Amino acid sequence: MLLQYSYSIFPLGDSAITIDFGNKVDEEINKAVLDLFQTFKSKPLYGMIEAIPAYSSLSIYYDPSRFKKNILRGKTIQEYVIDETEIFLEQQTSIVVPESRIVKIPVCYDDEFGVDLNKVAKATGVDKNEIIQLHQERSYRVYMLGFLPGFSYMGKIDERIAMPRKAQPEAVVPGSVAIVGQQTGIYPLASPGGWHIIGRTPLKLFDPNTENLTLLNAGDTVTFHPITKEEFFNLLA
Amino acid sequence: MSIRIIKAGVLDSLQDMGRYGWQYLGINPTGAMDKFSSKVANMLVGNDPDEATMEIHFPASIFLFEQTAMIALEGADFFASVNGEPIPSSHPCIVNKNTLLQLQQPSNGARTYLSVKGGFATEEWLGSYSTNLKAGVGGYNGRSLRKNDQVFFRKKNDFSSLLGEKDFMILPWHTDLKWEEDEEKEIFVLPGHEWERLTKRSKDNFLSTSFMITRQSDRMGYRLNNIPLEMISEEEMVSSAVSFGTIQLLPDGRLIILMADHQTAGGYPRVAHIITAHHFKAAQLKAGDEIYFRMTDQRTAEELLMRQQQHLLQLQNACSFKLEEFFNQ
Numbered sequence: 001m002l003l004q005y006s007y008s009i010f011p012l013g014d015s016a017i018t019i020d021f022g023n024k025v026d027e028e029i030n031k032a033v034l035d036l037f038q039t040f041k042s043k044p045l046y047g048m049i050e051a052i053p054a055y056s057s058l059s060i061y062y063d064p065s066r067f068k069k070n071i072l073r074g075k076t077i078q079e080y081v082i083d084e085t086e087i088f089l090e091q092q093t094s095i096v097v098p099e100s101r102i103v104k105i106p107v108c109y110d111d112e113f114g115v116d117l118n119k120v121a122k123a124t125g126v127d128k129n130e131i132i133q134l135h136q137e138r139s140y141r142v143y144m145l146g147f148l149p150g151f152s153y154m155g156k157i158d159e160r161i162a163m164p165r166k167a168q169p170e171a172v173v174p175g176s177v178a179i180v181g182q183q184t185g186i187y188p189l190a191s192p193g194g195w196h197i198i199g200r201t202p203l204k205l206f207d208p209n210t211e212n213l214t215l216l217n218a219g220d221t222v223t224f225h226p227i228t229k230e231e232f233f234n235l236l237a
Numbered sequence: 238m239s240i241r242i243i244k245a246g247v248l249d250s251l252q253d254m255g256r257y258g259w260q261y262l263g264i265n266p267t268g269a270m271d272k273f274s275s276k277v278a279n280m281l282v283g284n285d286p287d288e289a290t291m292e293i294h295f296p297a298s299i300f301l302f303e304q305t306a307m308i309a310l311e312g313a314d315f316f317a318s319v320n321g322e323p324i325p326s327s328h329p330c331i332v333n334k335n336t337l338l339q340l341q342q343p344s345n346g347a348r349t350y351l352s353v354k355g356g357f358a359t360e361e362w363l364g365s366y367s368t369n370l371k372a373g374v375g376g377y378n379g380r381s382l383r384k385n386d387q388v389f390f391r392k393k394n395d396f397s398s399l400l401g402e403k404d405f406m407i408l409p410w411h412t413d414l415k416w417e418e419d420e421e422k423e424i425f426v427l428p429g430h431e432w433e434r435l436t437k438r439s440k441d442n443f444l445s446t447s448f449m450i451t452r453q454s455d456r457m458g459y460r461l462n463n464i465p466l467e468m469i470s471e472e473e474m475v476s477s478a479v480s481f482g483t484i485q486l487l488p489d490g491r492l493i494i495l496m497a498d499h500q501t502a503g504g505y506p507r508v509a510h511i512i513t514a515h516h517f518k519a520a521q522l523k524a525g526d527e528i529y530f531r532m533t534d535q536r537t538a539e540e541l542l543m544r545q546q547q548h549l550l551q552l553q554n555a556c557s558f559k560l561e562e563f564f565n566q
Contacts, residue, residue: 010430013480013510014538018430023475037261052260052478054502059478061257064513064539065546076535145263146476146502149372153476181473189371206263208362208374214262 005032007089009082017082018059019089025155025182029056030143034219039092045084053218054144055153060085102221105186105201107136107177108232113200120179120196126160134158135177135198136224140184142216150188150206150214154222157184165194175200177224188214199224202235238393239303240353242386243337246298248456251357251376251388252497253289256365260478260501267367267375270348270456270497273517273545274312277412278352280553281309281329283560289359289366289376291351291388297340298382300351305396307331307354308338311412313346313521319405328411329354329560331396336404347523355392370456370498410559414552423531424515427538429484429507431468439466443508447527448492454524456498461528465490468506476504482511482519494519494528514541 005021012018019036021029037053040060044051047066052059060081067077075083109132111117121128140154147153157179165180169192172178176187178195187193188205205215216222227235242249252275255268269275269292276286297315310317310326317324317340324330326349332338343349359366359376368376377388400406435443448461466486479485483495485505494511495503496519511519512533522528 011427011510011535012430012478012507013482014427014512014535014542016478016480018477020430020477023472025475050258050260052501054477055475057477061480064542077539078535144476144502145261146478147263147500149262149264149369151263191371206372208372213259213264218261 005029009085011078012059014078015064016059016061017078017085018057019085021056024056025143026056027141030141031219033058036089036092037218045081045088047081054146100219100221101217102139102223103216105177105203105222105224106227106231106235107199107201107224108227108229109135109199110229110232112229113176113232114198116178116196117198120161120163120198123163124161131161131198132226134161135179135184136226139221139223142218142220142222144218145214145216148187148189148191148206149208150216152185152205152214152216152218152220152222154184156182163196166196169194172197173200175202175205177201199226200232202227202232239387239389240306241301241303242298242382242384242388243301244299245382245384245386246293247296248292248294248381249298250292250368250370250381251289251359251366252292252368253366254287255497256363256367256369256375259363263501264363264372265369265499265501266365266481266497267369267456268365268497269350269367269520271312271350271517271520273549274348274520275350275352276549277327277414277552278309278311278350280549280556281311281327281412282307282352282354283557284352284354284356286549286553288352288356291357291382293340293349293351294347295340295342297349300338302332302334302336302338303387304390305332305334305394305400306390307394307396307408309352310349311352312349313343315340315343315349317341322404324405324407325411327413329408329556330405331399331408332405333400333403334397346521348521353390354394355390358389358391408559408563410556412552412556414548423529424518425512425533425538425541426484426509426530427512427533427535429509431474431486431506432508434468434470434472434506435486435508436467436469439468442466444530444532447529450522450524450526450528452524456496458496458499459494459519459522459528461492461494463490463492466492466508474504474506476502479503479507480510482513482516483507484509484511496520512538512541514538514545 172193373379
């Protein structure tokens, strides 16, 4: 069933490969990627160090020192790994859609926290309150985590509030809820950021002292709901 | 049992071979920039090569040994001295209690690695002792070292009987296996997935010109000051995994080489990848240095890596033998 999606496998440097299903933000393809990721997690390929799922690709880091000449039969280690991966993919029949959780995220969209709201309103011609309404009225899929520990790439947001990246990244406070293009995300840590900040959540997106480490996982469904400043500070504790 | 920071360096942190297995959560691997030198530093004192070492930049910290220790420095030569007397890098060395280790500006290279026999006792997080500076976890309290920090050793080694009144003792063997010995200035690369999208002129440019490492360079990546490169087609890419040594093309046409603190994924075109066997060469470049790229193939990349690993193994065996001999005398 996985093979209903066409894919290619290409090198990512000399010690990793990427299984690519195309340059797409597509929920069904993303589900296939996550399914494949879970499969590799529970049954790693020989020599695999880790697998990294993204929007529409899955990369595999492997340890070249694990492969002895006698099994290679003249192939490079990478050719061997690609061949083994293809064989494995051909054997995959059904997609086990991992259980998806629904996570509700409280957001304070106050001007003090949504520092770019006015800019977004000006650029899109959409009224500030409408931006907030459009952001919190739909649910979003977490496509992948990356960029920072616990940073979730979520989509897809309403086209009317699509914004390009900032030309220059600006300092961002942890918990900042942001948008760019078709995506929305939450900065888990202080960082320079190129996305537009429209609010802030008191929740911790990344906590190294917890077992789960991150609040969100790829495959989760996320909704946002507005809270007041008072509620924000209460929840922050 | 410890080393104390008397004066803080600009960026000294504990690093090992990196934290793998968690990139799916956006947790970037970090680890030593020059993993080769870190391994050699460990081997010289008989440690597991993957043990955490102190990655040191210039200006470096001033260190006080609160206990005798066997140490080694490997990487760029920082003209180290113990209580004012020079000690060579690439040699194991025993230092006495209450001695000061000072380092100067290297004439060549960017960073050096300090190992201690038995290893440093530091914070492990998700199977690695590397400091994740961004997340603030791992290594020494998740940050670079500051004045008065006390970094403990995992083992108490008492070498006072060997030293007597001496401040230090240099052990009579060393390794020639170092990054500086590599004559080839060029850094080998393999084409990235988006290499073919570069215009012919840009491809030629990439392979025939040298580029300078700008000051906007750090553990996360090196920004190069190349003439802007161009793509045949501009296509926005969705984010996908990248790795140490991946060379990306930024919107302004400039290149960035991803290094140890690289993010797990990115959406910029991947023009090329530095081969693993040459990561250590790239790691010893600093702002102002020139970098030259040469395209190679996968087979060569694998052979060079294997050869490097074999040399390291030979070195490890030689060091174990020498150390055993030394302690049995």
